[in-house]
Amino acid sequence: MLEVSELSISFHRLDRHYRPIHTVAIHKLELSIEAGEILAVVGSSGSGKSLLAHAILGILPRNAQVTGTINFKGEKLTADRQQSLRGKDIALIPQSVQYLDPLMRVGDQVKQAVRRGDPAVLQQKAFNKYKLSDFVAKLFPFQLSGGMARKILVSTATVSGAQLLIADEPTPGLDPSSMRETLGRFKQLAEEGCAVMLITHDIEAALTIADRIAVLYAGTVVEIASRSDFTGDGERLRHPYTQALWRALPGNGFVPLPGAQPLPDALPTGCVFAPRCALATSECEQFPPESRTVRSGRVRCIHSA
Numbered sequence: 001m002l003e004v005s006e007l008s009i010s011f012h013r014l015d016r017h018y019r020p021i022h023t024v025a026i027h028k029l030e031l032s033i034e035a036g037e038i039l040a041v042v043g044s045s046g047s048g049k050s051l052l053a054h055a056i057l058g059i060l061p062r063n064a065q066v067t068g069t070i071n072f073k074g075e076k077l078t079a080d081r082q083q084s085l086r087g088k089d090i091a092l093i094p095q096s097v098q099y100l101d102p103l104m105r106v107g108d109q110v111k112q113a114v115r116r117g118d119p120a121v122l123q124q125k126a127f128n129k130y131k132l133s134d135f136v137a138k139l140f141p142f143q144l145s146g147g148m149a150r151k152i153l154v155s156t157a158t159v160s161g162a163q164l165l166i167a168d169e170p171t172p173g174l175d176p177s178s179m180r181e182t183l184g185r186f187k188q189l190a191e192e193g194c195a196v197m198l199i200t201h202d203i204e205a206a207l208t209i210a211d212r213i214a215v216l217y218a219g220t221v222v223e224i225a226s227r228s229d230f231t232g233d234g235e236r237l238r239h240p241y242t243q244a245l246w247r248a249l250p251g252n253g254f255v256p257l258p259g260a261q262p263l264p265d266a267l268p269t270g271c272v273f274a275p276r277c278a279l280a281t282s283e284c285e286q287f288p289p290e291s292r293t294v295r296s297g298r299v300r301c302i303h304s305a
Protein backbone atom coordinates (compact mmCIF):
# COMPACT_ATOMS: atom_id res chain seq x y z
CA MET A 1 0.00 0.00 0.00
CA LEU A 2 2.74 2.44 1.00
CA GLU A 3 6.41 2.40 0.02
CA VAL A 4 8.84 5.07 1.11
CA SER A 5 12.33 4.91 -0.31
CA GLU A 6 15.41 7.09 0.03
CA LEU A 7 13.32 9.84 1.62
CA SER A 8 15.42 12.76 2.82
CA ILE A 9 14.10 16.00 4.27
CA SER A 10 16.30 18.98 5.00
CA PHE A 11 15.85 22.60 5.92
CA HIS A 12 17.83 25.69 5.09
CA ARG A 13 17.71 28.45 7.61
CA LEU A 14 19.90 31.24 8.92
CA ASP A 15 21.54 31.33 12.33
CA ARG A 16 21.55 34.49 14.45
CA HIS A 17 24.53 35.82 12.49
CA TYR A 18 22.62 35.24 9.24
CA ARG A 19 24.90 32.37 8.28
CA PRO A 20 23.11 29.61 6.42
CA ILE A 21 22.65 26.32 8.32
CA HIS A 22 21.62 23.13 6.64
CA THR A 23 19.74 20.69 8.85
CA VAL A 24 19.06 17.14 7.76
CA ALA A 25 15.96 16.05 9.64
CA ILE A 26 15.37 12.80 7.71
CA HIS A 27 18.04 10.88 5.86
CA LYS A 28 17.47 8.12 3.27
CA LEU A 29 14.45 6.73 5.07
CA GLU A 30 12.86 3.54 3.81
CA LEU A 31 9.80 1.66 4.98
CA SER A 32 6.69 0.02 3.61
CA ILE A 33 3.25 -0.97 4.85
CA GLU A 34 1.05 -3.66 3.32
CA ALA A 35 -2.74 -3.55 3.24
CA GLY A 36 -4.00 -5.02 6.52
CA GLU A 37 -0.71 -4.41 8.29
CA ILE A 38 0.11 -2.23 11.28
CA LEU A 39 3.57 -0.71 11.20
CA ALA A 40 4.66 1.15 14.31
CA VAL A 41 7.17 3.96 13.86
CA VAL A 42 8.96 4.33 17.16
CA GLY A 43 11.50 7.00 18.04
CA SER A 44 12.25 9.62 20.65
CA SER A 45 11.32 13.28 20.39
CA GLY A 46 12.90 15.00 17.40
CA SER A 47 13.72 11.77 15.55
CA GLY A 48 11.58 12.83 12.56
CA LYS A 49 8.30 10.95 13.10
CA SER A 50 5.93 13.83 12.44
CA LEU A 51 7.96 15.04 9.45
CA LEU A 52 7.63 11.56 7.93
CA ALA A 53 3.85 11.69 8.43
CA HIS A 54 3.66 15.18 6.94
CA ALA A 55 5.79 14.14 3.96
CA ILE A 56 3.35 11.32 3.15
CA LEU A 57 0.36 13.66 3.48
CA GLY A 58 2.10 16.43 1.51
CA ILE A 59 1.79 19.01 4.29
CA LEU A 60 5.45 19.82 5.01
CA PRO A 61 6.40 23.46 5.56
CA ARG A 62 7.39 25.33 2.40
CA ASN A 63 11.07 25.59 3.30
CA ALA A 64 11.46 21.80 3.51
CA GLN A 65 13.57 20.22 0.78
CA VAL A 66 12.46 16.71 -0.03
CA THR A 67 14.14 14.01 -2.11
CA GLY A 68 13.30 10.34 -2.59
CA THR A 69 10.06 8.65 -3.52
CA ILE A 70 6.80 7.78 -1.84
CA ASN A 71 4.50 5.33 -3.61
CA PHE A 72 0.87 4.75 -2.69
CA LYS A 73 -0.82 1.69 -4.22
CA GLY A 74 2.12 1.25 -6.57
CA GLU A 75 1.96 4.74 -7.99
CA LYS A 76 4.09 7.75 -7.16
CA LEU A 77 2.54 10.17 -4.67
CA THR A 78 2.77 13.51 -6.40
CA ALA A 79 1.64 16.78 -4.82
CA ASP A 80 -1.59 16.65 -6.84
CA ARG A 81 -2.33 13.09 -5.81
CA GLN A 82 -1.56 13.88 -2.19
CA GLN A 83 -4.04 16.71 -2.29
CA SER A 84 -6.82 14.61 -3.75
CA LEU A 85 -6.19 11.62 -1.43
CA ARG A 86 -5.72 13.61 1.78
CA GLY A 87 -8.53 13.03 4.30
CA LYS A 88 -10.03 10.46 1.93
CA ASP A 89 -7.86 7.47 1.00
CA ILE A 90 -5.05 8.68 3.25
CA ALA A 91 -6.14 9.90 6.67
CA LEU A 92 -4.04 11.50 9.39
CA ILE A 93 -4.64 11.61 13.10
CA PRO A 94 -2.47 14.67 13.79
CA GLN A 95 -0.24 14.91 16.83
CA SER A 96 -1.75 18.24 17.85
CA VAL A 97 -5.41 18.79 18.69
CA GLN A 98 -5.03 22.25 17.13
CA TYR A 99 -5.90 20.62 13.81
CA LEU A 100 -9.60 20.53 14.72
CA ASP A 101 -11.69 23.17 12.96
CA PRO A 102 -12.34 25.74 15.73
CA LEU A 103 -15.57 26.96 14.11
CA MET A 104 -17.35 23.66 13.54
CA ARG A 105 -19.27 21.56 16.07
CA VAL A 106 -17.26 18.41 16.68
CA GLY A 107 -20.09 16.03 15.76
CA ASP A 108 -20.29 17.72 12.36
CA GLN A 109 -16.52 17.42 11.89
CA VAL A 110 -16.77 13.66 12.34
CA LYS A 111 -19.82 13.41 10.04
CA GLN A 112 -18.10 15.44 7.36
CA ALA A 113 -15.26 12.92 7.15
CA VAL A 114 -17.62 10.04 6.23
CA ARG A 115 -17.51 9.05 2.56
CA ARG A 116 -19.34 5.72 2.53
CA GLY A 117 -22.41 4.99 4.63
CA ASP A 118 -24.69 7.17 6.70
CA PRO A 119 -22.68 10.02 8.33
CA ALA A 120 -25.03 10.36 11.32
CA VAL A 121 -24.99 6.62 12.05
CA LEU A 122 -21.21 6.31 11.75
CA GLN A 123 -20.60 9.41 13.88
CA GLN A 124 -22.95 8.00 16.54
CA LYS A 125 -21.15 4.65 16.48
CA ALA A 126 -17.73 6.28 16.83
CA PHE A 127 -18.99 8.37 19.76
CA ASN A 128 -20.58 5.34 21.46
CA LYS A 129 -17.26 3.51 21.37
CA TYR A 130 -15.72 6.29 23.44
CA LYS A 131 -18.87 6.79 25.54
CA LEU A 132 -19.13 10.37 24.25
CA SER A 133 -22.68 11.72 24.70
CA ASP A 134 -24.85 13.50 22.13
CA PHE A 135 -24.19 16.62 24.14
CA VAL A 136 -20.48 16.44 23.19
CA ALA A 137 -21.35 16.32 19.48
CA LYS A 138 -22.78 19.84 19.78
CA LEU A 139 -19.67 21.33 21.35
CA PHE A 140 -16.95 23.35 19.64
CA PRO A 141 -13.30 22.26 19.98
CA PHE A 142 -12.45 24.93 22.58
CA GLN A 143 -15.08 23.41 24.90
CA LEU A 144 -13.38 20.00 24.94
CA SER A 145 -10.82 18.56 27.31
CA GLY A 146 -7.55 17.38 25.76
CA GLY A 147 -8.57 13.73 25.96
CA MET A 148 -11.98 14.43 24.36
CA ALA A 149 -10.36 16.40 21.53
CA ARG A 150 -8.08 13.46 20.84
CA LYS A 151 -11.06 11.11 20.70
CA ILE A 152 -12.66 13.42 18.13
CA LEU A 153 -9.48 13.37 16.01
CA VAL A 154 -9.35 9.57 16.16
CA SER A 155 -13.07 9.33 15.34
CA THR A 156 -12.72 11.71 12.39
CA ALA A 157 -9.88 9.71 10.85
CA THR A 158 -11.41 6.30 11.50
CA VAL A 159 -14.87 7.01 9.99
CA SER A 160 -13.25 8.22 6.77
CA GLY A 161 -12.86 4.72 5.31
CA ALA A 162 -9.24 5.51 4.39
CA GLN A 163 -7.00 2.79 2.97
CA LEU A 164 -3.97 4.22 4.73
CA LEU A 165 -4.27 5.63 8.24
CA ILE A 166 -1.38 7.54 9.78
CA ALA A 167 -1.77 8.04 13.52
CA ASP A 168 0.78 10.51 14.91
CA GLU A 169 0.97 9.96 18.69
CA PRO A 170 -2.77 9.31 19.01
CA THR A 171 -2.96 8.28 22.67
CA PRO A 172 -1.40 10.88 25.03
CA GLY A 173 -3.96 12.22 27.47
CA LEU A 174 -6.21 9.20 27.07
CA ASP A 175 -7.18 7.11 30.08
CA PRO A 176 -6.18 3.41 29.90
CA SER A 177 -9.58 2.20 28.69
CA SER A 178 -9.80 4.86 25.93
CA MET A 179 -6.25 3.99 24.96
CA ARG A 180 -7.17 0.31 24.61
CA GLU A 181 -10.28 1.32 22.67
CA THR A 182 -8.17 3.42 20.27
CA LEU A 183 -5.55 0.73 19.69
CA GLY A 184 -8.35 -1.84 19.28
CA ARG A 185 -9.96 0.40 16.67
CA PHE A 186 -6.69 0.45 14.65
CA LYS A 187 -6.48 -3.32 14.89
CA GLN A 188 -10.02 -3.62 13.58
CA LEU A 189 -9.30 -1.24 10.68
CA ALA A 190 -6.25 -3.34 9.78
CA GLU A 191 -8.40 -6.48 9.85
CA GLU A 192 -10.69 -4.75 7.37
CA GLY A 193 -7.68 -4.22 5.06
CA CYS A 194 -6.49 -0.76 6.03
CA ALA A 195 -2.73 -0.12 6.23
CA VAL A 196 -1.98 1.58 9.56
CA MET A 197 1.10 3.57 10.53
CA LEU A 198 1.16 4.05 14.30
CA ILE A 199 3.65 6.73 15.27
CA THR A 200 4.61 6.68 18.92
CA HIS A 201 7.48 6.92 21.38
CA ASP A 202 5.74 4.28 23.50
CA ILE A 203 7.30 1.01 22.39
CA GLU A 204 5.18 -1.02 24.80
CA ALA A 205 1.92 0.34 23.38
CA ALA A 206 3.25 -0.22 19.85
CA LEU A 207 4.02 -3.86 20.60
CA THR A 208 0.44 -4.56 21.69
CA ILE A 209 -0.88 -4.16 18.12
CA ALA A 210 1.91 -3.68 15.56
CA ASP A 211 2.99 -6.40 13.14
CA ARG A 212 6.33 -4.73 12.51
CA ILE A 213 8.22 -1.93 14.20
CA ALA A 214 10.40 0.64 12.44
CA VAL A 215 12.85 2.31 14.82
CA LEU A 216 13.73 5.88 13.97
CA TYR A 217 16.86 7.51 15.39
CA ALA A 218 18.05 11.00 14.40
CA GLY A 219 16.09 10.91 11.15
CA THR A 220 17.24 7.45 10.11
CA VAL A 221 15.40 4.13 10.27
CA VAL A 222 17.99 2.05 12.12
CA GLU A 223 15.93 -1.15 12.20
CA ILE A 224 12.69 -2.71 10.99
CA ALA A 225 11.83 -5.73 13.11
CA SER A 226 8.78 -7.87 13.55
CA ARG A 227 6.93 -7.87 16.84
CA SER A 228 8.16 -11.36 17.69
CA ASP A 229 11.77 -10.10 17.65
CA PHE A 230 11.04 -8.16 20.83
CA THR A 231 11.54 -10.94 23.32
CA GLY A 232 13.91 -12.13 26.05
CA ASP A 233 16.97 -9.99 26.44
CA GLY A 234 16.53 -8.51 22.96
CA GLU A 235 18.97 -11.00 21.41
CA ARG A 236 16.84 -11.25 18.25
CA LEU A 237 16.96 -7.50 17.67
CA ARG A 238 19.47 -6.33 15.08
CA HIS A 239 20.46 -2.82 16.11
CA PRO A 240 22.15 -1.79 19.40
CA TYR A 241 19.72 1.15 19.71
CA THR A 242 16.65 -1.08 19.42
CA GLN A 243 18.20 -3.40 22.01
CA ALA A 244 18.83 -0.41 24.29
CA LEU A 245 15.19 0.72 23.90
CA TRP A 246 13.99 -2.77 24.73
CA ARG A 247 16.27 -3.12 27.75
CA ALA A 248 15.22 0.30 29.06
CA LEU A 249 11.63 -0.93 29.56
CA PRO A 250 10.61 -1.44 33.20
CA GLY A 251 9.95 -5.14 32.64
CA ASN A 252 13.32 -5.76 30.99
CA GLY A 253 15.79 -4.39 33.48
CA PHE A 254 15.18 -0.64 33.21
CA VAL A 255 18.74 -0.17 31.86
CA PRO A 256 19.18 3.48 30.82
CA LEU A 257 21.12 4.46 27.71
CA PRO A 258 23.56 7.30 28.48
CA GLY A 259 23.93 10.26 26.14
CA ALA A 260 21.45 11.95 23.81
CA GLN A 261 20.29 11.75 20.21
CA PRO A 262 22.30 14.16 18.00
CA LEU A 263 20.52 17.25 16.66
CA PRO A 264 19.80 17.52 12.90
CA ASP A 265 22.30 20.38 12.43
CA ALA A 266 25.12 18.45 14.13
CA LEU A 267 24.87 14.90 12.83
CA PRO A 268 27.95 12.69 13.04
CA THR A 269 29.65 11.90 9.70
CA GLY A 270 29.35 8.15 10.15
CA CYS A 271 26.66 6.12 11.87
CA VAL A 272 24.25 8.42 13.73
CA PHE A 273 24.28 6.07 16.71
CA ALA A 274 28.08 5.63 16.91
CA PRO A 275 28.66 8.26 19.65
CA ARG A 276 26.46 6.23 22.06
CA CYS A 277 27.24 2.76 20.81
CA ALA A 278 29.29 0.19 22.73
CA LEU A 279 30.12 -1.62 19.45
CA ALA A 280 31.37 1.46 17.57
CA THR A 281 34.61 1.08 15.66
CA SER A 282 36.53 3.61 13.55
CA GLU A 283 34.66 2.38 10.47
CA CYS A 284 31.34 3.27 12.14
CA GLU A 285 32.60 6.79 12.72
CA GLN A 286 33.66 7.22 9.09
CA PHE A 287 30.73 6.02 6.96
CA PRO A 288 26.98 5.92 7.52
CA PRO A 289 26.01 2.23 7.33
CA GLU A 290 23.85 1.05 4.41
CA SER A 291 20.50 -0.52 5.12
CA ARG A 292 20.71 -4.33 4.89
CA THR A 293 18.46 -7.31 5.27
CA VAL A 294 19.40 -9.40 8.29
CA ARG A 295 17.22 -12.34 9.37
CA SER A 296 14.32 -10.99 7.27
CA GLY A 297 14.40 -7.60 9.03
CA ARG A 298 16.24 -4.44 8.01
CA VAL A 299 19.15 -2.86 9.84
CA ARG A 300 21.67 -0.08 9.48
CA CYS A 301 24.62 -1.42 11.46
CA ILE A 302 27.75 -3.06 10.09
CA HIS A 303 28.05 -5.25 13.19
CA SER A 304 24.65 -6.85 12.91
CA ALA A 305 24.50 -10.48 11.81
Ligand SMILES: Nc1ncnc2c1ncn2[C@@H]1O[C@H](COP(=O)(O)OP(=O)(O)OP(=O)(O)O)[C@@H](O)[C@H]1O
Binds near residue numbers: 025048051052201
Ligand atom coordinates in the same frame (compact mmCIF):
# COMPACT_ATOMS: atom_id res chain seq x y z
N1 LIG B 1 10.01 23.63 9.87
C1 LIG B 1 11.16 23.15 10.35
N2 LIG B 1 12.34 23.80 10.17
C2 LIG B 1 13.51 23.31 10.65
N3 LIG B 1 13.60 22.16 11.33
C3 LIG B 1 12.48 21.45 11.56
C4 LIG B 1 11.19 21.90 11.08
N4 LIG B 1 10.26 20.98 11.46
C5 LIG B 1 10.92 20.03 12.13
N5 LIG B 1 12.24 20.30 12.19
C6 LIG B 1 13.27 19.49 12.87
O1 LIG B 1 13.20 18.15 12.43
C7 LIG B 1 13.38 17.25 13.51
C8 LIG B 1 12.27 16.23 13.53
O2 LIG B 1 11.04 16.84 13.91
P1 LIG B 1 9.70 16.00 14.13
O3 LIG B 1 8.62 16.95 14.50
O4 LIG B 1 9.44 15.14 12.94
O5 LIG B 1 10.07 15.08 15.38
P2 LIG B 1 9.16 13.98 16.10
O6 LIG B 1 9.90 12.69 16.03
O7 LIG B 1 7.78 14.01 15.58
O8 LIG B 1 9.21 14.49 17.62
P3 LIG B 1 8.04 14.46 18.74
O9 LIG B 1 8.08 13.09 19.33
O10 LIG B 1 8.52 15.48 19.72
O11 LIG B 1 6.75 14.81 18.10
C9 LIG B 1 13.47 18.09 14.78
O12 LIG B 1 14.81 18.15 15.17
C10 LIG B 1 12.98 19.45 14.36
O13 LIG B 1 13.68 20.44 15.04
Ligand code: NI
Binds near residue numbers: 050051095168
Ligand atom coordinates in the same frame (compact mmCIF):
# COMPACT_ATOMS: atom_id res chain seq x y z
NI1 NI C 1 5.98 14.45 16.31
